Amino acid sequence: MPEKFEVVLAQFRTEDIKSSRWGELVNEWLALETAAGFEERGPALRAKGRPDAVHWWVHRNRRTKHPFPTLLDSEDAHDLFYLETVKWWLAVNPDWRKVGVETQTEFLRQGLAKNVDGDLDELYSGLNGLTSVVACLLWWYRVEKVSEGSEMWHQMVDDVLWVLTEKLRAQHSKRGASQPDESPSTKRARK
Numbered sequence: 570m571p572e573k574f575e576v577v578l579a580q581f582r583t584e585d586i587k588s589s590r591w592g593e594l595v596n597e598w599l600a601l602e603t604a605a606g607f608e609e610r611g612p613a614l615r616a617k618g619r620p621d622a623v624h625w626w627v628h629r630n631r632r633t634k635h636p637f638p639t640l641l642d643s644e645d646a647h648d649l650f651y652l653e654t655v656k657w658w659l660a661v662n663p664d665w666r667k668v669g670v671e672t673q674t675e676f677l678r679q680g681l682a683k684n685v686d687g688d689l690d691e692l693y694s695g696l697n698g699l700t701s702v703v704a705c706l707l708w709w710y711r712v713e714k715v716s717e718g719s720e721m722w723h724q725m726v727d728d729v730l731w732v733l734t735e736k737l738r739a740q741h742s743k744r745g746a747s748q749p750d751e752s753p754s755t756k757r758a759r760k
Contacts, residue, residue, distance in 0.1 A: 571607050573696060577631050581703060586710055588718045590726050597733040598703050601694050604740040608695030614661045614702070620653040622708055623701045631696065631704075647712045651721065654705045658725065661702075662732075663687055677721060681728055689736050699736075702729055 570578070581595045602608075616624075655673040665687035670676050692699060706726055710718055718726070 570603075571609055573609055573631060574602060574607050577696070577700060577704070580631075581707060583707070586707070586718070587716055588710075588723070588726070590723060590730065591706075591710070591718070594703065594706070594726055594730045594733070597730055597737065598699065601699070601733050601737045601740065604737060605694040608693075608698075611695035611697055612693045613697035614657075614691075614693060614699070618653070618657045618660050619701070620650055620657060620705060622650065623705065626704060627697075627701070631700075650705075650712065651709060654702075654709060655721075655725065657705075658702060658728070661692060663689065663691055677724060680724065683731050689732055689739065692732055692736065694736065699729070699733065 666681040
């Protein structure tokens, strides 16, 4: 595993998050990154609307486990970060997942579609992709200071976990389709 991913993984495998869903999320993220080959310079999720904390973290080589300094300033800064994170998540998801969901409130009320009517190709793996979303969830938990995580945090974790699982499934399907069939032929030889 490349050093940059080791640094990020050490941050994600934190002891202070008490939610078991967090452990599942980190394990699925790691499985996807492993399957995708640990892309350090791959495509990025769209930057428009991305929380400033991501830019701050990336420009520190993803080496700090503490959230963006202004997140610690006030309750208003916390609330703004939560809303920015949800809004960015909605923006980077494909349209087929957002049917009837245009706002953070609608996301919290009904969530995004999980019926796989399309691909998730624009939700890139790699350091510039879903890794940043997982980092936002880590900071969200830390500034929120709710022992098991708030309902809104859990909803985001569950949705990101679903995406990671589906992308990993697609990655395995692509790999399986590209490998030649090594099983013995089931056809009978002609006599």
